[in-house]
Amino acid sequence: MSDICVEIIGLKKSFGPLEVLKNIDLTVNRGDVVCIIGPSGSGKSTLLRCVNLLEEPNGGKITVNGTDLTDPDVDIDRARTKIGMVFQGFNLFSHLNVLNNLMVAQRKVLKRSESQAREVALRNLDRVGLRDKVAAMPAQLSGGQQQRAAIARALSMDPEVMLFDEPTSALDPELVGDVLGVMRQLADEGMTMLVVTHEMQFAREVADKVIFMDGGYIVEEGPAAEVIGNPQEERTQSFLARVLDPTHHGPKDPV
């Protein structure tokens, strides 16, 4: 199997007259954790959502697990079963309990048997530490628990890559650690991950590669220690200065 899991070439995406992604090239190797950072409106979430075609690109080519997603004849539903996605707002199915949230797509999409789907679901709930919440409804869980259940739901499809769209941005600060802990454990297990995040500490410690985006371009990319620890581009420096030390800079006084 090839070492490349996600390959993006010349990706372009516009919303009406607004060009959100301008010619993005990005490669994610199998087993790598790639963190995408950048100011809001820089196109990071849109880039991530293009990787499983929740947003339709206007140009360029996206290949995931050897499947060209931009091919008009691609079986996108089939391709998506191998691409797990975790959302900022969790998006657990509110009418199903935790176990059924994890089982419904296994049953209806992968056509797994009831017992097999249940076994996979329980194994993944163990992984995220929610075994005791099988029967709970999403509304009865804290944000951190909901997000971990959502991660377990994506894992239950046995994906080859996981996409995380600001997975901790909607959480109360004291709940962020649980979710990041699960993600770190996934990374340690060798999962290929593409993470849009504002958690610089996580990016610095876990990411194999960090990408800084601004204004629809990839401004800087490289190992975490370099991009976060020793940024070369001025825009990266100014962004990191504001994120890492928000109280010491006025809005018009970057760096």
Added chain:
Amino acid sequence: MAMSKRKRAEYIRYAQYGILIVVVLLVAFLADWGQIRRAFFNTDIAASMFPNVITVALKNTIIYTALGFAFGLALGLVLALMKLSTVGPYRWIATVYIEFFRGVPALLVFIGIYYGVPIAFQMQFPPLTTVMLALGGVGAAYMAETIRAGLQAVPKGQVEAARSLGMSSGRAMITIVIPQAFRIILPPLTNELILLTKDSSLIYILGLFREQYELTKFGRETLSRSPSLTPILIAGLCYLIITLPLGYLSRYLEKRTGGKKVSVV
């Protein structure tokens, strides 16, 4: 002399009570209570209506309403999905259907179906089928708009999550969106059921047999043989046996789901 605001409010309240007392006294003295009792509360006639008013009329009203509601719900769901379709002609057909059947009196629709359908299809439907088509056809027009609103009230993230797990858009609609939409619209749907219960009275025009009478027809039929309006009162009370609990259920469901759903745009 100027009166303080508080004083004024107090006098206005006294005046309101005063008017109420005068009206009640007028009605009490001017009405012929003996006559009214004979007209509405004739116990012999009331007793003669039992048990048939329950075992035949009330039962039939419930059966007709249930059939109409079931058919109306199914057709309403189809119309709602058509209204949200990306195919233009589907949207137009649904809009025309909904606007037409909401805009004309149900009685006209029933007459049209009763006399028109046999001509159009060169066959006579059994009475129950006609009742179902007529009540359901009208109910569907009202329910379609409610269901459409419910489908649109399901957060977009639910569909995105479903699609990201590999569900097709149809699968996501059936497995995720429709079940959630029905939870949201349970209270208004209960209200539609109440309206349909009352509309079921209009099927008297369908020329039913005695054992097919529903409450209104049964009441009118008894009325024609008795010198008192008691049958109408009894029939009315029987409707309340159905509609009052439903109304209570609707308000209960609204309270239970209402609080959470406000955040749903």
